[in-house]
Amino acid sequence: MREQNLAPKAPDYGPRQNLGPLAEGHWDGQPLTPSRARSFQLDTSFLTTSALHGARTAVAAFLSGAALLGAVAFFLNAGASGGSARTTYGFDISEALWQLFLVLTSLPFSGQLHAGFESVGGFFNTGDQGFTLGVWPLASLGFVAISSFAAALVLERSRPMRTRARRAGGAAAAAGAFALLMLLVAAPGMRIDSMGAAFTVSSLTPSLAFVAFIVVFASGWLGRSVAARKQTQLGPSAVHSSTRAHGLAGFLTEVGIYAGCLAVTASLLGGIFVVVVFVQNGSQGAALPALLAAAPHGALAALVLGHFGTVTVNVPFAASETISVFSPELPLAWLAPLLILLTSLGASLIIGVGRAPTRFPEWSRAWRLPALTLLTWIVSASVLLPITLNGSASVFGLPVGDVGFGARPAFWTPALFALWAVVVELGAWILPRYAALLAPGLHASAVRLRRRMGSVESERGQTWGATGPSDTTAPPNRPQIVEARPLSAQAKRRLRLAGILTVVAVLVGTGAAIAVTTANTQRSAVAQAREYMDAIAAGNATRANGLVDPNVETSLRDYVSDEMLASATERITVLDVVETELRPADSDAGWFGEAVEQTPATGRETQNVQVTYRLGGITETAVLVAERVDNELLVLERWRVITPLVFESAAGSSHAVDMTIGSVTVTPGRVESSTWEGNQPVSWVPFTAYPGIYPVTGTESTFYSVASEPVRVGQPVEQFVPDRNVVYTPTESLETAVQAAVTQKIDECAASTAASTEGCPFGTYIYNSSTTVTWSVASYPTVTMSKNSNSFEVEDGMASYSYSGSSGRAVTGSDTIWGTGTFTVDGDVVTIEFR
Incomplete structure (x- = not known):
């Protein structure tokens, strides 16, 4: 027979090109064969x-x-600027x-x-x-x-x-x-x-x-x-001749389905993240490029939260914060788990309709998707998602401290995603058969979508439900799948009812879990501290006292009353309330004592909460301690704040005259102190109250004009050093009244027949104390009153006297009227007393 060339025909690579020296059949001096030409073209x-x-x-x-x-x-x-690339x-x-x-x-x-x-x-x-x-x-x-x-x-x-x-x-x-x-x-x-x-x-x-x-x-x-x-295009023979390749292709398709579903959900969450942050920042156009660049990070973080994971944020010199879907700062974050749940169910259905139905899960391949998910998220959670900032600096060679900032998912995040992948695998085994019975339209749509993706095992003869033919292409060593009996109408109704009850139970359980979590969020230590701060800010001292005992003596409770807070010209504005690892420190002390009493140890769980508020244009922070008490209804947490936010302060008066601090009227004691700045005489009235700025008013009368300044109750601030809040200035009426009282007193002293009378600003010495002395006022003294106290001074006066000596001879003389004294105002009556 004539031999035939059985070699495969070379593929056609298109029209010939002008190969230069190749056109003459030579390359490097050697004849150019067709195989050498094809090799050259392939390399090119x-x-x-x-x-x-x-x-x-x-x-x-x-x-x-x-x-x-x-x-x-x-x-x-x-x-x-100005088209020049050189700047100053x-x-x-x-x-x-x-x-x-x-x-x-x-x-x-x-x-x-x-x-x-x-x-x-x-x-x-x-x-x-x-x-x-x-x-x-x-x-x-x-x-x-x-x-x-x-x-x-x-x-x-x-x-x-x-x-x-x-x-x-x-x-x-x-x-x-x-x-x-x-x-x-x-x-x-x-x-x-x-x-x-x-x-x-x-x-x-x-x-x-x-x-x-x-x-x-x-x-x-x-x-x-x-x-x-x-x-x-692979023919039937190619499919059956490469079972391993077909299985690998099917697995990669399933991975693509799961990853694609998560990608769609992540894109939706990332878009929501960009819109929410953009609106919260005041819709500033300059922030939009940065938000778009950060959108993938936001999407992946939302995926982590949606799978009930957490993100830990570490900030230098502050306590680390853990963010989850249950964080009070993210009130709508619980929607992410619902999207993830729907995504997982959809991925399970699409994956499942492409597999041959089995009586039991195929554990021999069920581990592959969770394993790949675990590996992928180990890389993502440890490498791609974290944002860190680390470094240190020195000034004049002296270190000023290390900086360490980080935002990263929890270390157990990959295991959590792998667990969800296991649920997807189980769903791929369970969902198709029930979807074919309960929602045939949805099942048919999933089948059509799955067939477009390829690698469908059911295309080899396997069918879902009770309406398809049996497996006619199975090899002899594989048992045929017996055609299932159609379900009766009653069985279908029972199955639908069981499915509905199961879905309702799941929804009720999920709703109850979300409700309990949300309720506990509103009952947490931070929530209790915020409620306490809001009560103080609103002027509701009764509510604040009910939440936290102010630890004030009964006689001083008027300073922590509704009337006291209502009288404040400015109350606090709450800025932030967060958990912290800081403890109440000496920095919380007031000018006149500790602001926060040390909390006795009770053995219960405690949580420190940092509160930030603004008062009088100054931002202040304080640390409150909250204690956990017994739960309500077994699952509802209960916290109470045990550290009151009260400060000890004092109002100063220049005179021992009644004044009003907020809504409380007090009588200062004697002026025995001096102010911290200026060394002015003052009488302090200490008190303890909630932070605020309270008015201080004096008692108006015809004898005094009053200048008042409010008192600031809060943490020590240099520009608010305690000073005299009420300064009384004597009026001309008081000077006239004191002058008249001094004149009257001098006249009373002049009517005396004693050589020296106690409490009088003049006198003389006579050996025989029983001698009768006649006094007369030659000139009345000048009275000078103190502007800072109730004291006065007399000088430049003269009193004359005469008496009979032992020989019967008349003796005359005079004495200067001078001295100091104090005056007392009682209504419209002024009395004086010489020292």
Whole structure:
């Protein structure tokens, strides 16, 4: 017989090209065979598509860097004015922007920014380590990955590579070139020298090239594989001849379904995050670019919260805060778990209708999706999601402390996602059969959608429900599935009723859990402290006293009454109430004593709460202690604040005259002290009250004019040093009354026949004390009154006297009228007393 050439026909690679020396049949002096020509053409196509793939990905990276630079420019308002690139700061703005552009271009693949600063003479220095900001711009990273995927997909369709090895090699070549380019881009970094100070920023890290290579290689290989799959039509023989390949394809399809459902939900949550934050910030356009860049972080954080995970935020010099869907700061966050639940149910149904029905779960493959989910979220939760800032600085060589900021998911987040994936696997086994009975339309839609995705096991002869044929294509060693008996109408009603009751029970249980959690949020230590602060701010002392005993003596309870708070010219404005690890410190003490009494240990659980409020334009903070008591109805928490927010203060008066502090009338004691500034005589009236600014008024009369200043009750503030709140100034009527009282007293003294009378401002000495002396006032003295007290002084007066001596001779003389005394005002009567 005549031999036939059984070799496979070479594929057609398109029209011949002008190959130059190849047209004459030679290459390097050797004859050019058809196989050598095809090899040359394949190598050219490989290099061309790899170069185009890398170039298009590089363009996407530069575009993402420009977008990040634009977002930064919105805040920094960088740029040269008047068309000049030179500014008065001593550095070139255009050069700095170019350096920053290169840094931001490579940032999505390094995930770190290293910043350092050194001032003139080392006054301020961040050292060799500087400050490190750990953040992955997920929006930019995702944009580059999608661009790489799209470029590889288009190139594979236009210039296909016939083998998997060549597709992987093309993706690797493009990824290697791109990684090298990113190293060259990140190497220069950013440096600004201005006025003797140096500022440096760099994104060059050991992981940069590795991450850049992995991102471009994975996305490029995936894009080429998807394009090749669309172009390749597998016949029935190919399906049965590669069971392992079919199983792998089915698993990857299921992973794509689950990831796609979560991606749709994350996109929705990310959009909600951007809108909510944008509105809360006053719809400022400058914040929009930064919000768009942070949207992927917000979406992934919402996914974590929606799976009942937590995000821990650590702030320097403050207590760490754990955020969850039950946090009072996120009142609508409980909607995220509902979306995640619906997403999981939908993914379970779509995955399940593509599998052959089994009597028991196939545990041999049920572990794959949870395992891959666990691995994926280990990388995401530990690498991609956390945002950190660490560093230290020194001044004159002395360290000023370390800075450590972080926002990251809890360490058990990957395990939580893996648990949800297990639920999805169980749902894929359970949901299809019940959906086919209870919601045939929904089941049919899921089947149509699943068939479009491919890798459907039911297409090999397996069917869901009781309406399809039995398996006719199963191999002999596999038992046939017996056709199920149709359910009766009564059985269907019972099944529907059981399903409805199950759904109702789940909804009721979920609602009860949400209700209890919400109620406990409103009954937490923070909530009780906020209610206490709101009562003080509203002037409801009765409510505040009922929540927390002010620990004030019974005789002083009028200072913590509704009337007292109502009289305040300004009460506190509550700014914030948060949990804290700080404890009540000496900084909470007032000018005249401790503001917060030490709480005795009771052995119960306690929680410190930091309250921030504004009073008189000054922001103050205090730490309250809350104690947990027995629950109500077993599940409702109960907390009570045991540290009262009261401060000891004092009002000062220049005279011992009645005055009113707020709503309480008091009588100061004798003026025996002096003020802290100015050394003015004062009489202090101590009292304890809630923080506020209270009016202090004196007693108006015809003898005094009164000047009053309010008293500030709160933490010590230098500009509010305690001073005299009431200053009494004597009027002319008082001076006249005192002058008249002095004159009357002198006349009474002059009517005396004694040589010296106690309590009189004049007198003489006579050996025989029984001698009768006749007094007369030659001139009345001048009376000078004190403006700060109830004292006076008399001087420049003269009193004359005469008496008979032992020989019968008349003796005459005079004495100066002078001395000091005090006066007392009792209504309209003024009395005096000489000392």
